Amino acid sequence: MTALKNIEYFYFVGIGGIGMSALARYFNLNGKKVYGYDKTPSKLTSALIEEGIEIQFEDEVSKLPDTINDTSKTLIVYTPAIPKSNQILQRFVDENYSITKRAALLGEISKDTLCLAVAGTHGKTTTSAILGHLLADCNMPVTAFLGGITENYNSNFICKGNEIMVVEADEFDRSFLKLSPDLACITSMDADHLDIYEDENTIEKAFIEFSELVANPDHLLFKKGLPLKGKTVEVETNESADYEAQNVRIENGSYVFDLKTPNEIVKDMQFHLPGRHNLFNAVTALGMAILAGTPTHSLPKALQDFKGVKRRFSYKIKTDEGVLIDDYAHHPTEINALYQAVSEMYPTHEKLIVFQPHLFSRTKDFGDGFAESLSQFDEIILLEIYPAREEPIEGITSKWLLDKMSKQAKLVSKNDLPKEIAASNCFVKLMVGAGDIGVEVDHVTKYLTL
Secondary structure, eight states: OOOGGGOOEEEEETTTSHHHHHHHHHHHHTTOEEEEEOSSOOHHHHHHHHTTOEEEOSOOGGGSOGGGGOGGGEEEEEOTTSOTTOHHHHHHHHTTOEEEEHHHHHHHHHTTSEEEEEEOSSSHHHHHHHHHHHHHHTTOOEEEEEEEEETTTTEEEEESOSSEEEEEEOOGGGGGGGOOOSEEEEOOOOOOOTTTSSSHHHHHHHHHHHHTTSSSGGGEEEETTSSOSSEEEEESOSSOOSEEEEEEEEETTEEEEEEEOSSOEEEEEEEOSOSHHHHHHHHHHHHHHHHTTOOGGGHHHHHHTOOOBTTSSEEEEEETTEEEEEEOOOSHHHHHHHHHHHHHHSTTSOEEEEEEOBOHHHHHHTHHHHHHHHTTSSEEEEOOOBOTTOOOOTTOSHHHHHTTOSSOOEEOOTTTHHHHHHHOOOSEEEEEESSTHHHHHHHHHHHHTO
16 A cells, blocks of 8 residues: 555545545545545435535546546545446556555554454444544544444544544454454454355454454453453343443433443443443443543543434334334344344334345345344334345345244335335334335335324
């Protein structure tokens, strides 16, 4: 990679991605000229354009800006999700531009800071968002690159200084091995991305390799029970953990708990996000904030002020007649956690889940798990599989998944979705998935509130 100090122009191929856009914002804020391409306009690309970043939506070399013709002053950034057929990326390859993956660039800019890396197959975005907010709210000099839009900042990027960096350590494509973390956490090590990893054992080895990047084991936090060396995290367990939420109760729809650390107990902390999995994420973030030097007495108010992350148990409608919740869950473990959260908040009400499977490979690999987790809900609606970067796999469809369920479900088109949801008598309605179901959430919300 060309030394970043010599780079004046950055071109992001796939700039609308949540991780790419945060990096684009970072360089734009630091006075660099930033450009990008994405296939589809979105709220995120619109926000980037408003911030002064030039974006094209046609895969046409002729529309590239003339200012990036100097290859010695230009860096091209891309993600593995960009297809090899992309003409823009191919042009940069053919003309010998300096080209790097997003993960390598993230590792480069964070290596000379106090790098706080958040890893795990589930919980990365919520944990890193809580951590970034805790540090920022406590006036720590932090920059945070997030995998979701925080409600507090309406952004996936927080910038309050450059001495500390919070980054999501993504296991996809083994990207997290490009980082140099000073402090790290691993929230979970479930099987996922089996199109990249051979099996559960292979992904576990990758997480162990990541954990070994942290020089001091006391600076690695992980869920109690994982085969790692460091400090453990848990929510109310019979076997004590190093960082633990104790005396957990629900008051006025929020968690109240005591935070146990290796050195003290902080009483009566408040946290507004539903679900024990989110409470675990909060305890993990609190532990990392303490290790980074945040004054403990400042943390209760900062945690209480955290409003959440969009598409992570986000209420779109909340009335006496019912609620509509939007969530990013796209793995059976995440759907189980979502069911626990919504059952704890609404124990006596019936629940409808609308689920859009994400990736043919993930649907195939975890078909039985999806069927079991979805069948916990009272009513189930499926959308067709969102393919993302993949080509179809013969025989793997939403109908194939539907047939595995122990409870009757419906396969519904996007056009019919609003009226199907409106026809349900369930008090709790959830729209769930990592594809483009977020767009449908807006349509449904509007339909239900007319």
